[in-house]
Amino acid sequence: MKVRIFDTTLRDGEQTPGVSLTPNEKLEIALKLDELGVDVIEAGSAITSKGEREGIKLITRENLNAEICSFVRALPIDIDAALECDVDSVHLVIPTSDIHMKYKLKKTPQETLECAANAVEYAKDHGLIVELSAEDATRSDVNFLIELFNKGIELGADRVCVCDTVGVLTPEKSIELFKTLKEHIKVPISVHCHNDFGMATANTVCAIRGGAVQCHVTVNGVGERAGNASLEEVVMALQVLYGYETNIKTEKLYETSRVVSRLMKLPVPPNKAIVGDNAFAHEAGIHVDGLIKNTQTYEPIQPELVGNRRRIILGKHSGRAALKYKLNLMGIEVSEEQLNEIYEKVKHFGDLGKYISDIDLKAIVNEVTGKHAEEKIKLDELTVVSGNKITPIASVKLHFAGEDKHLIETSYGVGPVDAAINAVKKAISGVADIRLEEYRVEAMSGGTDALIEVVVKLRRGSEVVEVRKSHGDIIMASVMAVMEGINMLL
Ligand SMILES: CC(=O)SCCNC(=O)CCNC(=O)[C@H](O)C(C)(C)COP(=O)(O)OP(=O)(O)OC[C@H]1O[C@@H](n2cnc3c(N)ncnc32)[C@H](O)[C@@H]1OP(=O)(O)O
Numbered sequence: 001m002k003v004r005i006f007d008t009t010l011r012d013g014e015q016t017p018g019v020s021l022t023p024n025e026k027l028e029i030a031l032k033l034d035e036l037g038v039d040v041i042e043a044g045s046a047i048t049s050k051g052e053r054e055g056i057k058l059i060t061r062e063n064l065n066a067e068i069c070s071f072v073r074a075l076p077i078d079i080d081a082a083l084e085c086d087v088d089s090v091h092l093v094i095p096t097s098d099i100h101m102k103y104k105l106k107k108t109p110q111e112t113l114e115c116a117a118n119a120v121e122y123a124k125d126h127g128l129i130v131e132l133s134a135e136d137a138t139r140s141d142v143n144f145l146i147e148l149f150n151k152g153i154e155l156g157a158d159r160v161c162v163c164d165t166v167g168v169l170t171p172e173k174s175i176e177l178f179k180t181l182k183e184h185i186k187v188p189i190s191v192h193c194h195n196d197f198g199m200a201t202a203n204t205v206c207a208i209r210g211g212a213v214q215c216h217v218t219v220n221g222v223g224e225r226a227g228n229a230s231l232e233e234v235v236m237a238l239q240v241l242y243g244y245e246t247n248i249k250t251e252k253l254y255e256t257s258r259v260v261s262r263l264m265k266l267p268v269p270p271n272k273a274i275v276g277d278n279a280f281a282h283e284a285g286i287h288v289d290g291l292i293k294n295t296q297t298y299e300p301i302q303p304e305l306v307g308n309r310r311r312i313i314l315g316k317h318s319g320r321a322a323l324k325y326k327l328n329l330m331g332i333e334v335s336e337e338q339l340n341e342i343y344e345k346v347k348h349f350g351d352l353g354k355y356i357s358d359i360d361l362k363a364i365v366n367e368v369t370g371k372h373a374e375e376k377i378k379l380d381e382l383t384v385v386s387g388n389k390i391t392p393i394a395s396v397k398l399h400f401a402g403e404d405k406h407l408i409e410t411s412y413g414v415g416p417v418d419a420a421i422n423a424v425k426k427a428i429s430g431v432a433d434i435r436l437e438e439y440r441v442e443a444m445s446g447g448t449d450a451l452i453e454v455v456v457k458l459r460r461g462s463e464v465v466e467v468r469k470s471h472g473d474i475i476m477a478s479v480m481a482v483m484e485g486i487n488m489l490l
């Protein structure tokens with residue numbers, strides 16, 4: 001069976017406290033979602049604001065493959081706002097639990113039912129596809145839920161949706177509830193789960209097993225409070241563990257995750273299933289040994305299937321097989337005796353609480369083999385000028401050891417860090433094509449004099465290095481990290 005994916009990253013996902021997307025950012029995410037293959041894009045809630053409507057309009061103008069939907073309350077004013085944006089469908093929501101009807105809506109169940117019925121009729125009269133959605137459905141009387149859904153269906157609702165608004169569903173209850181609903185509802189049933197108890201993925205998958213045919217999900221599981229069911233988890237669980245099909249091009253999951261993370265300014269936790277940077281990372285020696293022999297020993301799926309990649313990390317838990325593998329990848333040959341010595345040093349640094357980066361490993365190898373890699377390009381001078389009445393400007397003087405020459409370059413930036421890194425990039429542009437793929441500030445203790453840790457990821461062709469540098473000055477930490485990465489790639 002093929003499950004329809006209704007993506008609500010741009011609506012419920014954008015309700016993540018503190019997140020707000022510009023119209024163009026919404027469009028960028030919508031284009032990625034369409035490429036990914038979602039069936040429905042809930043582009044927003046048209047009544048919310050002028051900017052929200054601008055974003056939805058930008059998306060509807062693209063004529064994407066996905067159905068474009070707006071959230072609406074059961075109110076004509078919301079439906080009119082959605083119509084103004086030219087959406088295909090509305091996610092027409094009405095609360096059905098006693099607590100929501102009594103305290104929030106201030107309506108009796110009968111008045112609520114009439115409110116929903118009028119709204120469905122209004123939306124259908126205006127040519128919209130209607131997904132009639134019961135808010136707080138999982139704390140509602142199931143007979144009332146069925147009555148309300150069937151009233152809506154009578155008036156033309158095309159689909160219905162059961163919302164576990166505060167995430168209190170359990171997998172067992174989910175299967176039972178959807179089995180019951182399927183017996184009484186003759187249109188496609190959708191499920192919308194929240195992650196308050198970390199059960200959103202399990203509850204969504206169980207809803208499908210019970211009889212739902214469409215699920216509401218968000219990229220990276222973003223959303224209100226603890227978030228929504230995560231698109232990547234639900235899709236992969238449905239496909240790999242239960243044998244359902246979806247239209248998702250799974251190899252685009254990782255890149256979609258990173259676009260959403262970047263635009264929403266919400267980092268993806270390293271241990272996030274499927275798209276986390278640790279989802280296919282291994283340190284434990286026994287695991288890495290197994291992986292080298294056959295990746296299936298410690299990976300349920302291949303990282304390429306979801307566009308992620310395998311990472312072998314060296315540290316306290318590493319074994320010799322991992323070390324040999326890493327050295328081999330880096331093109332470093334050592335004797336068995338040197339290997340043992342390097343291995344002991346890796347363990348020693350691990351015991352000190354350190355993780356061994358590629359640079360650390362190279363330094364250890366150099367120490368053991370007596371070869372000292374020279375710094376090919378050295379930062380001689382760095383000057384940065386920034387302030388409230390000046391475009392940040394930086395100049396760097398680099399020393400190229402091999403040719404014994406100096407190069408001075410100047411550049412602007414949006415801030416002093418950007419200006420400094422732009423100046424370095426400009427200076428080395430004639431030497432090698434090295435791109436800065438990722439820049440983040442990872443750890444900051446309190447206080448204006450705190451130590452700043454900067455992480456950069458640089459690429460030269462197919463070679464990628466990640467470097468961390470700490471310094472009390474964020475500009476120095478940033479430039480030192482970039483310079484070290486450049487030297488590694490040269
Ligand atoms: C579970 C969910 O995720 S629901 C979706 C949540 N999304 C949003 O809230 C979108 C962003 N919201 C907004 O921009 C604003 O809340 C607006 C524009 C929708 C409304 O703003 P306001 O008119 O100032 O109303 P406010 O937000 O204070 O209160 C909500 C009103 O909608 C009513 N309402 C809530 N849900 C529904 C519904 N499904 N159908 C009909 N009316 C509803 C409430 O009863 C309340 O009405 P009242 O003012 O008569 O008491």
Ligand SMILES: CC(=O)C(=O)O
Binds near residue numbers: 192
């Ligand atoms: C409609 C919705 O987003 C919810 O009930 O959670």
